[in-house]
Amino acid sequence: MASPQEINNLQSTFQRALNFSGSPGAVSTSPTPSFMNTVPQRMNVVKPSKALKPFSSGDIKILLLENVNQTAIDIFNDQGYQIEFHKSSFSEEELIAKIADVHAIGIRSKTKLTAKVLEHAKNLVCIGCFCIGTNQVDLESAAKLGVAVFNSPFSNSRSVAELVMGEIISLARQLGDRSIEMHTGTWNKVSHGCWEIRGKTLGIVGCGHIGSQLSVLAEAFGMHVLYYDIVTIMALGSAKQVPTLNELLNRSDFVSLHVPATEETNNMFSAPQMAAMKDGAYIINASRGTVVDIPSLIQAMKVGKIAGAALDVYPNEPAKNGSGAFSDELNPWVSDLVSLPNIILTPHIGGSTEEAQSAIGVEVATALSKYINEGNSVGSVNFPEVSLRPLDLDQENTVRVLYIHHNVPGVLKTVNNILSDHNIEKQFSDSNGDIAYLMADISNVDQSDIKDVYDKLNATEYKISIRLLY
Numbered sequence: 001m002a003s004p005q006e007i008n009n010l011q012s013t014f015q016r017a018l019n020f021s022g023s024p025g026a027v028s029t030s031p032t033p034s035f036m037n038t039v040p041q042r043m044n045v046v047k048p049s050k051a052l053k054p055f056s057s058g059d060i061k062i063l064l065l066e067n068v069n070q071t072a073i074d075i076f077n078d079q080g081y082q083i084e085f086h087k088s089s090f091s092e093e094e095l096i097a098k099i100a101d102v103h104a105i106g107i108r109s110k111t112k113l114t115a116k117v118l119e120h121a122k123n124l125v126c127i128g129c130f131c132i133g134t135n136q137v138d139l140e141s142a143a144k145l146g147v148a149v150f151n152s153p154f155s156n157s158r159s160v161a162e163l164v165m166g167e168i169i170s171l172a173r174q175l176g177d178r179s180i181e182m183h184t185g186t187w188n189k190v191s192h193g194c195w196e197i198r199g200k201t202l203g204i205v206g207c208g209h210i211g212s213q214l215s216v217l218a219e220a221f222g223m224h225v226l227y228y229d230i231v232t233i234m235a236l237g238s239a240k241q242v243p244t245l246n247e248l249l250n251r252s253d254f255v256s257l258h259v260p261a262t263e264e265t266n267n268m269f270s271a272p273q274m275a276a277m278k279d280g281a282y283i284i285n286a287s288r289g290t291v292v293d294i295p296s297l298i299q300a301m302k303v304g305k306i307a308g309a310a311l312d313v314y315p316n317e318p319a320k321n322g323s324g325a326f327s328d329e330l331n332p333w334v335s336d337l338v339s340l341p342n343i344i345l346t347p348h349i350g351g352s353t354e355e356a357q358s359a360i361g362v363e364v365a366t367a368l369s370k371y372i373n374e375g376n377s378v379g380s381v382n383f384p385e386v387s388l389r390p391l392d393l394d395q396e397n398t399v400r401v402l403y404i405h406h407n408v409p410g411v412l413k414t415v416n417n418i419l420s421d422h423n424i425e426k427q428f429s430d431s432n433g434d435i436a437y438l439m440a441d442i443s444n445v446d447q448s449d450i451k452d453v454y455d456k457l458n459a460t461e462y463k464i465s466i467r468l469l470y
């Protein structure tokens with residue numbers, strides 16, 4: 001999204017780059033120690049690649065709100081971007097005043113990037129949600145403006161798996177109840193109904209990022225691991241995939257749920273599934289609150305079919321912390337649930353650790369930097385996912401064209417006509433609904449061609465936004 005002024009700057013900067021200038025903001029043709037050269041490659045030998053920069057990286061302005069993690073700030077600093085950092089979120093008025101000026105914005109869950117706010121974004125290239133959810137951003141409006149949105153869905157997988165391990169032992173030893181009793185002055189030393197977890201069977205439902213981490217941890221504790229998933233997944237260690245959920249339920253002492261919230265998983269765990277479990281088995285749900293039918297769980301625990309449960313997620317969850325927030329008004333069965341023995345209730349803290357926050361900072365800041373510097377949109381939640389392999393260090397006079405456009409017939413023909421005076425070294429294009437994104441590396445481009453290519457692409461009727469990187 002370069003203005004004519006930026007194009008002029010580009011020409012002079014391009015010249016500086018060709019002259020191997022070391023001036024601030026100019027393109028470096030030497031390998032930089034940035035993340036781009038540290039990302040693991042599939043080959044053993046990591047080949048240094050040319051660091052692409054948008055016209056002048058010093059011009060990139062990033063607004064970071066809601067106290068995003070220091071790991072993100074370090075990554076943006078390494079890229080030479082200008083950072084404005086705030087601990088709090090911004091109101092709609094503050095966002096409108098600020099957003100016109102920035103190329104990227106980093107938020108967590110409190111900042112609302114509505115269609116009205118996004119309308120005022122003139123230079124915005126991407127948005128980073130330094131959290132899991134993205135419903136605080138109007139994703140469709142962002143896509144229509146050619147703004148890619150990134151988040152971090154998997155940085156807290158280990159934290160969830162560790163919490164579940166802790167809960168398996170806590171349930172087997174009735175730790176929650178013993179602790180509550182001690183807090184109220186009751187000494188109750190019992191061994192009846194308390195177990196070691198060694199040699200017991202853990203059934204994992206949904207063996208993705210979290211389920212597979214849990215599988216490894218559980219085996220290290222001497223548990224047998226079974227898992228059920230709708231896709232065939234290579235077993236880790238001695239874990240075994242079972243063909244049906246029923247088989248898993250029949251054979252497991254502990255059942256831990258790690259499926260996404262989908263139509264199929266809505267109340268996937270209800271009375272028939274609990275009936276299929278072993279007598280005295282345990283249920284753990286740290287996935288989504290819609291997966292377990294809680295009235296059925298209460299019933300199964302009351303009759304002793306289920307010996308204990310740990311829940312981290314609920315169909316309705318309070319919007320903010322506070323005493324009295326988890327009540328019958330929120331979910332009508334809360335009083336019944338909290339009165340049960342051996343039930344561990346936590347306020348959706350599965351992924352809430354310092355390590356997860358730091359990993360989220362790295363993941364989102366890396367995704368934003370890769371999109372700004374290379375055009376790589378892999379991982380975007382609202383945008384076609386496109387990437388091209390990096391340029392070689394010796395590839396001079398090569399320009400990377402990033403063309404975001406309406407997904408209509410005839411675009412590629414028009415664009416390739418414009419690029420056809422140059423050698424199109426590689427090209428990749430994909431669409432997502434009405435939005436399409438084309439990346440192309442063109443070589444034999446001298447500085448006088450750049451403005452020409454830009455102007456011609458800018459004049460195409462399908463264009464949403466354009467960036468040229470070199």
Ligand SMILES: NC(=O)c1ccc[n+]([C@@H]2O[C@H](COP(=O)([O-])OP(=O)(O)OC[C@H]3O[C@@H](n4cnc5c(N)ncnc54)[C@H](O)[C@@H]3O)[C@@H](O)[C@H]2O)c1
Nearest residue numbers: 206207208209210229230258259260261286287288350351
């Ligand atoms: N408690 C927390 O704080 C917390 C934190 C992170 C994630 N989560 C939740 O944990 C769950 C798992 O997260 P993940 O990162 O491991 O997800 P993932 O996408 O990596 O794995 C989910 C797995 O479930 C499988 N699956 C989907 N539908 C299924 C079905 N009907 N039956 C069986 N398997 C099915 C998928 O094939 C996949 O292997 C999600 O619901 C996520 O929202 C909770």
